[in-house]
Amino acid sequence: MNTHAEEASSPLGSLVIIGGALRMDNAAVWQRIVQQAGGKGAKIAVIPAAAGNPERAGAATVAALNQNGAQAFVVPLSVKYPHFKPQDIVNDAAWLDKLKQASGVYFTGGDQARIVQALLTPDGSKTAMLEAIWALYQRGGVIAGSSAGAAIMSTTMFYDAQPVLPTLKQGVTDGKEIANGLGFIGPDVFIDQHLIIRGRFARMLPVMLKKHYKLGLGVDENTAMVVSNQAEVEVIGYKGAILFDLTEASTDSSQKNFNISNARISYLDRGDRFNLRSKTLTPSADKLQGKLDPAHAYNTDRHFYADILANSVVTDLMFHLIGSKQERSIGLAFGLDEQPELGFEFSFSKLAESQGYFSASSGAEAYTVLKLRLDIRPVKMQLPLYK
Structure with missing residues (x-):
């Protein structure tokens, strides 16, 4: 992915990318930020621009943050503050x-467009405050963000997004x-949020294809991805979180509607690690002895x-498929929009490289699923559906 020169100049800091709806009692995430x-007493700037x-x-x-040991403070950067103008705040010494x-810097949720509008100049260059945030990241600080604060983490973000099916x-x-x-x-990596609980995984794909991303990560609510300076x-x-790898994917350009073949989709559970450079997965410790063997699926x-x-x-589909004798599962997507007859078939299938891990040590079943094949094609339904 990166050249040695790029790696040498890469930031020393880390990212904490949160899928939104972060509960105040989720100590694992707050304490990790x-x-x-830097630990107890760390000064963390909270930017509520979104x-x-x-x-x-x-x-x-x-x-x-302060309940978990920080010395956090608010930077009043927002078009919604009555007494502070964003253009003054971003240049204030x-x-x-x-x-x-x-x-550390923490971006709250809301509307990610407001973050970008506040921290970039009209010509798209960095404001003095964004330069300062990048300098913090370069020297080893953490950039954290929830929901809108997660969306800004990649070079492309959803701006005025439609629902998934449209x-x-x-x-x-x-x-x-x-x-x-930002x-x-x-x-090299596209980021999305509120992913699993809102069924948003599929909306990542049109963006990744259009902007030529090979890897995409979408994180669920009340969950975070910690990204180290070693791309772990x-x-x-x-x-x-859902991981997409489109390295071997293709589309049929003769088909006017969205389609994709031979994508790879994985589910990373809490405690799992994935290296973005080597593309290697290390399951959480409680799953290391629980690798699923397709030959002995019950x-x-x-x-x-x-x-x-x-x-x-x-994720229900992925968990069931990786632990079953079934080689392929089908899902459909239809809606009552402007083209109710048009929908999409989602075909998930196991490959020789597909892997699954399982644990019930916490009292609840937990799965990790690596490298299922995903094919999506447009399909039409006969209307009316019923009389």
């Missing part, structure tokens, strides 16, 4: 000096559905998924 910033109510969001985030003394049907346009992010994770991703918190049930975009259905 403080740890990445929030609809920045004062409330900023105060709540500072309280959560006092705030820039505070960032020079800090070892995104598949209509595609994405620069400056409309997508726009430039790119902390670098140019560790999943912590409540649930997990589950013979055949499942069909009528709404693959519903809450957590994609």
Whole structure:
């Protein structure tokens, strides 16, 4: 991915990318942010630029960080603050000096467009405050963000996004559905959030194809991905993340509707690690002895998924498929939009390289699934569906 020259100049810091809806009692994530910033007493700047109510969001985030050992403070950067203009804050020497003394920055959730608009000039160059944030990251600090704060981590982000199904049907346009992010994770990985619980995994694919990303990571709510300066991703918190690898994927350009063949989809559970450079997976310690052997699969049930975009259905399918004798599972996506007859078939299949890991040590079943094949093709349904 990166040349040696790029690696030599890469930031020394880390990222904590949170899928949104981070609970205040999720100590694993809050404490990890403080740890990445240097531990107890770490000075962390909270930027609530995305929030609809920045004062409330900023105060709540500072309280959560301080309860976990930080010395956090709010930078009043937002178009919603009545007494502070963003263009003044981003050039204010006092705030820039505070960032020079800090070892972490936290972006709250909300509307990611507000973050980018506040920290970039109209011509797209970095403001003095964004330069200071990058300097913090370069010298070893942590950049954390939840929801909108996660979206800005890649070089491309969703800007004015449509729901998942219209995104598949209509595609994405620069400056409309997508726009430039701040790119902390670098140019090679696309990031999305609120992923599994909202069925958003599929909306990543049109963006990745259009912008030529080979890797995509989408993290679920109340869950975080910690990305080290060695490109090691560790999943912590409540649930997990979806990983797409499009290295071997292709599309049929003669087909006017969205389609993709031979993509790879994986599910990384909490505690799992994945290296973005070597593409190697290290399952969590409780799963190391629980590698699933397809030759000894006991589950013979055949499942069909009528709404693959519903809450957590994609992971339910992946967990069932990797531990069953079934070689292929099908899911459909239809909706009552402008083209109700047009939908998509999602075909998941096991390959020789597919792997699964399982643990029930915590009292609940937990799975890791690596490298299922995913093919998506447009399909049409006969209308009316019923009389």
